[in-house]
Amino acid sequence: MEAREIRIKGIVQGVGFRPFVYRLAVRFGIKGNVLNDTEGVLVVAEGESKTLDNFIRAIREEAPRSAVIREVITKPTERTGASGFSIIRSEHRGGEVTAISPDLATCDDCLSELFDPGDRRYGYPFINCTHCGPRYSIIEKLPYDRPSTSMSPFNMCENCRTEYEDVLDRRFHAQPNACAVCGPQYELLDGQGHSVECENPIEETCNLLIAGKIVAVKGIGGFHLMADALNKHAIDALRKRKKRPAKPFALMVADIGTARLFCRISDSEAEILRSPAAPILLFEKSDTPGYRLPETLAPGLDRLGVFLAYAPVHYLIFALSGLPVLIATSGNRRDEPISCDNEEAIRALRGIADAFLVHNRDIVGRSDDSVGFVFESDMVIVRRSRGYVPRPIELPISGKPLLAVGADLKGTFALTRGNEAFLSPYLGDLAGEKSLELFEEVLERYLNWLKIEPEAIVCDLHPDYVGTIEAEKLARKWRVPLYRIQHHFAHGLSVIAEYGLPDEACLTIALDGHGYGEDGTIWGSEFLLTHYGGFERLAHIYNIPQPGGDKAAVDVRRMALSWGYAAFGEEVIGRFPELVKKLGNKTEPLLNIIRENRRPSTSSAGRLFDAVACLSGICCENTYEGECPQRLMAAVDYTERASYDFDILEMTLDPRPVIRQISVDIGNNFLPGKIAAKFHRGFANAITEMASRLCEEKGVEKILLTGGVFQNTVLLELTAESLRDIGLKLHWNKVVPPGDAGIALGQALFGLATED
Ligand SMILES: [Zn+2]
Ligand SMILES: [Zn+2]
Ligand SMILES: [Zn+2]
Incomplete structure (x- = not known):
């Protein structure tokens, strides 16, 4: 017999990790205990050497689907002679910092309960468990506990409470745990925002969608505008009202099989679609005989953006309406951030939506759906929001905490803590008034979560960027140095940062719209010799x-x-x-x-x-x-x-x-x-x-x-x-967008290298 201490780092809290370890320990006959602390999960395990090896391997291989294990460190420790295995309840100490999980798509277990007439959550649109449900979007502050979320107004009923307190239950410490008796509810409002009397607001929503109406549906990170994707009149109406003549609409389906009727999806793509992040992926249209979507969904394009239902309400809408494909586009006005507040949505979407399906759980952290495409079997992310934020990205170097404000057109900031970079979700075009407000709001929340005070700020070289002006303001307020970095250089560093490449010369080929050049002219297509701390402009496209x-x-x-x-x-x-x-x-x-x-x-x-x-x-x-x-x-x-x-x-x-x-x-x-x-x-x-x-x-x-x-x-x-x-x-670029939404990561690396 021997004893080992097993330290597990990554996103391992709020995802059912301790009950998972407990069940494994029982299976392997391991004695000891497991607890959550500031660094993640800590296990003390006693057993035969070989059994311990297998136990540790199983921790890695069988981890809950929404956990992200970054590191497992094992070392020998004193035997305690424990007679069984136990979960030690954590006490909330001051200064405790834990990783916040992104929002997670509804898991298969919850889905079968949702459609099981014998289950007490049958048809309940907020069903969730430790493996799925809202996280980022409901967390106000840390530690992650029910009172710190927008679930705090809802008192758990006895049944929910029992699940919540049972270490072996799938809903043990599932902070958004709820049921129809005690949890949030949906309500249908008409186009003016007045309540519509009806027995089942979701069923009524389905009737409207079937009739070709446009409904704003409140989901996880904000509102979607939904409409029947096979109804040409609905598409035309949505285009006209949203003043969006040609931009493609994202399409939501309930299962991969339906999506495969109108686009080509490989197995690796299907896996990403089904992942807890449930992003929108771009696929080539295919030509299943007899099955054609209206051309006006994506005029002139050979690709469609498709994603799977990821919240219980989406599944209910598909089931109750029988519609196979829905348009599900961000509920916002052009260039504004996605609406997440009921009143705000009614204000922004009045005249666009015929009705509003709202609920009474606040969205604290708004986020659009993430978008990407698969190239050589890896996803290239184009918009990194719901399902991915606020998961940190590991940087090749570490340093003082700092803030990088990104580039205006695709507002996204990055904060660093040690060697981790935390990117904000997509915040819209910072030149829009609402986006800057959102920038400040999200920044404040991140700073609180991470418990850091940036000691430097990095911004773009462009003197007129809203982000630059904001950075100058913050640098004065915080009394910290401000570093400016050339746009295309930051693009290059974003690649270096996400791959963790060492500090050696690389050739950056940055092709984009425009970025402010070192000579005060606008640069666009650059060949730069690049290393962490600087670059040399070698060539560019003819001006x-x-x-x-x-x-x-x-x-x-x-x-x-x-x-x-x-x-x-x-x-x-x-x-x-x-x-x-x-x-x-x-x-x-x-x-x-x-x-x-x-x-x-x-x-x-x-x-x-x-x-x-x-x-x-x-x-x-x-x-x-x-x-x-x-x-x-x-x-x-x-x-x-x-x-x-x-x-x-x-x-x-x-x-x-x-x-x-x-x-x-x-x-x-x-x-x-x-x-x-x-x-x-x-x-x-x-x-x-x-x-x-x-x-x-x-x-x-x-x-x-x-x-x-x-x-x-x-x-x-x-x-x-x-x-x-x-x-x-x-x-x-894969984990951050190749476009301007990825720039903040490159700026952050530059800041760390410069401060070093
Ligand atoms: Zn679940
Ligand atoms: Zn309940
Ligand atoms: Zn750019």
């Missing part, structure tokens, strides 16, 4: 005027004209007659801006994709961010193997020859899909050629692919393939 500034990011005919002029000079008018026709009398004034080379100028890859989408006749307006590039990607004809040639100059990747080749192809009546394919292939080749040259020159072999443009899976795939072909090592 051209962006006539009208931000206007050209929406009306992309402007960028098409600018690229046309760059390639042909005054001849542009004869070369692209279609474009000139579309621009009409705007052509001349725009040409004047371009001729005079007026600022701003841009080297943005995003704007180049825009221009090519427009010139090839696919799409000339971004009614939502990234529409033109996404439609260009969707148009790619994979049978076309040819590619356009870029010029690779010393410091510049020059697309002007591409524009000339496109003009020839248009003259030869090439289909847009061919042009799209040749452009994607050509761009991947050009990136590879430039990277190969720079890597050889600088003696580096590690490449970091980052920036929002790499959300383009066709470009990512082609680029990865050709870079690997020449023997370079590749990393790209």
Whole structure:
């Protein structure tokens, strides 16, 4: 017999870990005890050496599905001669800090109870247990205990209390534990926010959805606008009321089988869909005969965003309505954060929703649904919110606590504690008034949870960013140093940070919309020699005027004209007659801006994709961010193997020859899909050629692919393939978005390296 102390770190509290250890101990005949403390879970186990080995292996291999074990440390300890195994109740000491679990999708056990007429929670829309249910969204403060959550107004009935106190029950210390007798309830409101008398508000909601109405449904992290995805009139109405002519709607289904009717889903993708985080994943549309969704759900795109029901109320809506597919889009006004408060939702969504299905449990931490896609069997996250926050990301170095404020367009901050970075959920465009309010509110809550006082702040180099101004304000208030870091450099560091790469030179290839450059101009597509503490700008895409500034990011005919002029000079008018026709009398004034080379100028890859989408006749307006590039990607004809040639100059990747080749192809009546394919292939080749040259020159072999443009899976795939072909090592963002929502992580690493 021997005794060992087993320390388990990670997300191991509030997920049923102690009862799990208890059951294992009984199974293996282990004596000792288990308790929660500030560092996680601590087990003292006594038994035969081999049995102990098996017990420890089982802890790792059979852990509850929502637990995340980061580390298991074992050491010998004194035998206590315990006669059995016990769970020691934790006492809440001051300064106790524990990890907060993200919200967890309804587990299979709860689901079968939900639909079991004999179960006392049959049809109860707030059913949950230690393996599932709300966490992040209901926690006000730590330690995680019922009074510290928005469940505090609900007193448990005797049945619930008994479960809650029984160490062997699935609901032992499940803080949101509730039932129809004692827990939260749903209520239906009409379009004006007045209560609707009805016996079963969820059933009534289903009747409205069946009738083609739009209902705002309060869920876990906020409100969804829901509608029947097969009803064209409902889709049109939602588009019109939300002023959202083309942006794709996310689709919710109750099971993978239904999703497979209209998109292609691999087994690894299915696994991620079914995970406790239940993210929206982007899938290629498939063509099951006889099963087609309305084209207006995602006009011009070849991909659909799909996710599984993840709250009991979603499952009830599917079961009671019989509808197979629902639109479930964030309930917000354009560019505003998702609504989570009943009154706020009614204010924001009046005129959009025909009715509101609300409940009386407050959402403390709002979060949108997370979004991602699977590339080479790993998820690439595009929006990191519900199901993932506030799970920390481990950094390669440790240091004083600090705050990184991220970039404006995709508001997200990061706080560090030791070597962990805690990212906020997606907060919306910080330039919106409500987003900044939310930024401050969430920041305060995180600071309380983590019990840290940042000793430095990191922000973007852009002097006019709302985030920068906020950072300056906080730096004065807290009397701490403020570090500014270049946008694309921070993108590169975000990759280094998430992989925990050592501090050695890498080549960052950051392709995105725009970021403030060190020389005060706008940078867009950058090749940077990067290490923790600094970078050297090695090359970038050829710079051209962006006539009208931000206007050209929406009306992309402007960028098409600018690229046309760059390639042909005054001849542009004869070369692209279609474009000139579309621009009409705007052509001349725009040409004047371009001729005079007026600022701003841009080297943005995003704007180049825009221009090519427009010139090839696919799409000339971004009614939502990234529409033109996404439609260009969707148009790619994979049978076309040819590619356009870029010029690779010393410091510049020059697309002007591409524009000339496109003009020839248009003259030869090439289909847009061919042009799209040749452009994607050509761009991947050009990136590879430039990277190969720079890597050889600088003696580096590690490449970091980052920036929002790499959300383009066709470009990512082609680029990865050709870079690997020449023997370079590749990393790209997976756990934080390649776009601007991932920047805070890179800023945080820079802050730690600078403070060091
Ligand atoms: Zn459950
Ligand atoms: Zn109860
Ligand atoms: Zn960026």
